[in-house]
Amino acid sequence: MKRHYFISDDLDDxxxxxxxxxxxxxxxxxxxxxxxxDAGLEHHHLHQVExxxxxxxxxxxxxGAVIGVGASxxxxxxxxxxxxxxxxxxxxxxxxxxxxxxxxxxxxGMFGIQExxxxxxxxQEILDQGKHVLFVDLxxxxxxxxxxxxxxxxxxxxxxxxxxxxxxxxxxxxxxKKTMDSLP
Numbered sequence: 001m002k003r004h005y006f007i008s009d010d011l012d013d014x015x016x017x018x019x020x021x022x023x024x025x026x027x028x029x030x031x032x033x034x035x036x037x038d039a040g041l042e043h044h045h046l047h048q049v050e051x052x053x054x055x056x057x058x059x060x061x062x063x064g065a066v067i068g069v070g071a072s073x074x075x076x077x078x079x080x081x082x083x084x085x086x087x088x089x090x091x092x093x094x095x096x097x098x099x100x101x102x103x104x105x106x107x108x109g110m111f112g113i114q115e116x117x118x119x120x121x122x123x124q125e126i127l128d129q130g131k132h133v134l135f136v137d138l139x140x141x142x143x144x145x146x147x148x149x150x151x152x153x154x155x156x157x158x159x160x161x162x163x164x165x166x167x168x169x170x171x172x173x174x175x176x177k178k179t180m181d182s183l184p
Contacts, residue, residue, distance in 0.1 A: 064108015137164035
C-alpha cells in the first residue's frame with residue numbers, strides 16, 4: 001500500500017471526496033483527514049485521525065522500550081560481573097531490571113505525547129493555517145480510482161506520498177467494521 005497526501009481548506013469538498021472514494025470501493029479505514037478543527041470533521045462526518053495517533057506516542061514508546069531493554073541488560077550484566085549476586089542473590093537485580101525497563105518505556109511514551117507524529121510534522125504549519133490534510137492508503141489497483149476522484153476536485157492539492165498503514169491492519173479494520181455493522 002502507498003499513502004497519498006492532499007491539502008485542502010474546504011471540509012465540504014473533503015466530505016465529497018471521501019464519499020466518492022467510498023462509493024468506488026475505497027474503504028473508510030483507508031481514508032483519514034488530519035485537521036486542527038475536530039468539531040468541523042465531526043460535523044462533516046469525516047474519518048479523522050485519532051487523537052493519540054496525532055502524537056508520536058507509539059514510536060516514542062517503542063524507542064523507550066528498546067532503551068529500557070538495553071538499560072535492563074546493563075543492570076543484570078553489572079550485577080553478574082560485580083559478583084554481588086553471590087551474596088545478595090538475583091531477585092533484587094531482576095526486579096530493578098524490570099523497573100528500569102518499565103520506567104524507560106513509560107518515559108518514552110511521555111516524551112512522545114508532547115511531540116506531533118513524525119509523519120505529520122511536515123504539515124504542522126499548514127494545519128496551523130486552518131487547512132486540512134487528507135491522506136488515503138491505497139493498493140496499486142486502486143490508484144486509478146484516486147486519480148479519477150482527484151481530477152474532479154481541483155481545489156485538492158497533492159502534498160506527497162509516504163508509507164501506508166500495513167494492509168493487514170486496514171483489512172482487519174474492514175472486517176471489524178463489517179462485523180459490528182452486522183450485529184443487531
